[in-house]
Amino acid sequence: MAIFHQQLTEGLVALSLTTLACSAKTPGTVPTAQATPLVAPARPPLPCFVGAATPGASSALALALTPSRTSGVAPLVVFFDTAGTTSPATQRPFEELAYCWDFGDPESGNFATNGAAKNHAKGGVAAHVFEKPGIYQVVVSVRDPAGGIASRAVDITVDDPEATFAGDSTVCFSGRKDFAGCPAGARHESASKLSDLAGAVGHNKRLLLHRGESFGEGGLELNVPGPGLIGAYGSGARPQIQAAETLFTVSSKQPAFSDWRIVDLDIVGRSADSQVVSVSGTARDLLLLRLRARDIGAGVVAADTLIEYWNEHGYPGADVIDVFGIADSEFRHLVGGSGHNFFYVAAHRLALLGTVADDSTGGEHVLRLPWLDRGVISSNDLGNAPSPRHVVKLHAPLAVKGTFSERIVLSDNVFRSTGGHDWTVAIAPQNDQKDERVRHVLVERNLFLPGPAGVPLKISAQDVVVRDNVFNRGALEHCVEVNQRGIEPAPARISLVNNTCYGTDAPTLVFLKGDTADVTAFNNLIAGSKIKDGAFDGAGLAAQGSNLVTSKPGFVAAQPGVEARDYQLTAGSPAVDAADARSVSPWDFTARARPVDGNGSGTAEGDVGAFEYAP
Secondary structure, three states: OOOOOOOOHHHHOOOOOOOEOOOOOOOOOOOOOOOOOEOOOEOOOOOOOOOOOOOOOHHHOEOOEEEOOOEEEOOEEEEEEOOOOEEOOEOOHHHHOEEEEEOOOHHHOEOOOOOOEOOEEEOOEEEEEEOOOEEEEEEEEEEOOOOOEEEEEEEEEEEOHHHHOOHHHEEEEOOOOOOOOOOOOOEEEOOOEHHHHHHHOOOOEEEEEEOOOEEEOOOEEEOOEEEEEEEEEOOOOOOEEEEOOEEEEEOOOOOOOEEEEEEEEEEEEOOOOOEEEEEOOOOEEEEEEEEEEEEEOEEEEEOHHHHHHHHHOOOOOOOOEEEEEEEOOEEEEEOOOOOOOOEEEEEEEEEEEOOEEEOOOOOOOOEEEEEEEEEEEEOOEEEOOEOOOOOEEEOOOEHHHOOOEEEEEEEOOEEEOOOEOOEEEEEOOOOOOOOEOEEEEEEEOOEEEOOOOOEEEEEOOEEEEEEOOEEEOOOOOEEEEEEOOOOOOOOEEEEEEOOEEEOOOOOEEEEEEOOOEEEEEEOOEEEOOOOOOOOEEOOOEEEEEOOEEEOOOOEOOOOOOOOHHHHOEOOOOOOOOOOOOOOOOOEOOOOOEOOOOOOOOOOOOOOOOOOOOOO
16 A cells, blocks of 8 residues: 655755765774764755754754764665764753754665655664665754754765676576576576575675576575675566575674675565574674565564573673664565564664565564664554564563663554554563663654554653654544553653544543653644543643644545545644644654645744644
8 A cells, every 4th residue: 555655845855965976985984883973074954944043053063973884885774873962952862853864865766665765864863775886975964942953974885786796706596597697707506495505605795596486495594794695686576485494594603794685585484484584693784675575484583582692601792783774675474473573673773664564463573672772663564463462562671781772763654553462563661570671762754554453552661752643543542552561660751742643433642551750742633523621541741732632623534544645634624823832843744844834824833733734
């Protein structure tokens, strides 16, 4: 289903950043997971914000920028972080500053999942896959509550794989010995299954399977430094791989893995033990791009428990994977049973972009994140998890380990509440006996579709902003639940801003249970055939303003459904120009900059709900 995601010029006009031809350049350093922010040059800000910077305010705003790397071979995933950014206008720079990105890659196109431009992003962390060689200037701009605006840029050099993997650095495999389309100078090898590639795995190797062929069961171990690539050559359908076991085992208790890409493969599961990727030790820079898998026992596993085991059994220093990209992929129909998920990933710097994962009812969760130290979960279509599991389950290590899951952006996704699960997205400890702490999370511009799930979004965490989302509850009630699940600290500093909560009966924006601290709600639109006295159930709301509860919201669709465009406003909507200026989201659901002068009055007051009205 195509989800409407109009890119409007007010918020997403790109600068004319020319992608240059690849040239000789000294490779940049590769920061560690706790790197010092890169000293990047200041530059004019992107046109992401309404109005100009407040005079004098910008000088007090210090913007930091750290890329995970500044050079590498295409396709190249790079993670960007603004940790270290400061402003005197806020003590919460991740939550309260507005960050806008242009990756300098306008030819990267749009995500098939929602139509959003791959070249743009929002949030304090971001990620992009550069698929063509060249030098790309990545620009980030930020605005603080005082009206200060700052901007920085960094160049990313992307090398040509034809040059990096020239000659016998490329090996082409075909069971039919059909090497049409194999790069000139490459070695030719016969292969009937994936494990036949084992002898060719090595540093600076590209291993290509012939399109249109099927390769039998058998796994492959990858535990060598890259650059490296496994992909396809020739024309026609992607190579199909039969899976009865783990196809790609990445790293081990004695790790040597770094900098590999697995691209353009179709995978068909043949047993409940089938699995696409297992990250089995410390690893760095892994990209899964355009993979398609169905009928699999499990998808991608990078378990924190295995890393703990290595540390406790003679292999100290093991760590979870750092910089893990999964993009433009498709996973359908999980069959593995208990303990199996489409994605079970503990990582530093994870990017899940433009990916479909549907129907984990033959297993457990769609996306389980037991520990995520920085992550971007954006423009995905995820859904159909079984009871009592979740579409997204985000938790953390126990507090005694001194680690948090933090600095995470969940944006522009479609979350499908079908399948019978309890909570669609759970940002909370895994149970009421675990002191697992999550903080610094941004949930914005997501579409939550109706289903039997008890609550679309559950929050038992701290420092979480929920803004510009559309929740369709059908005949059910609450759109968000905020509570202390068990022994972890009570939720605190939770902000609900400019969301649209719709139901066919009498929906409620948020259900507050137990002890909560500093929960605020501004400019939310709650619409249903019946209305309640207020937008909230329970106590604990610290501040609120302009939350509109109505049976006549003035949507463009009289009976809005599964298309986000149904929830746009008409000129007569009571939500138009009704916002409380104390807390307004910087952009709306379409990433259009707020506020918009919708009625032509010459002033822009801002609208209530996920959408700004624009004639």
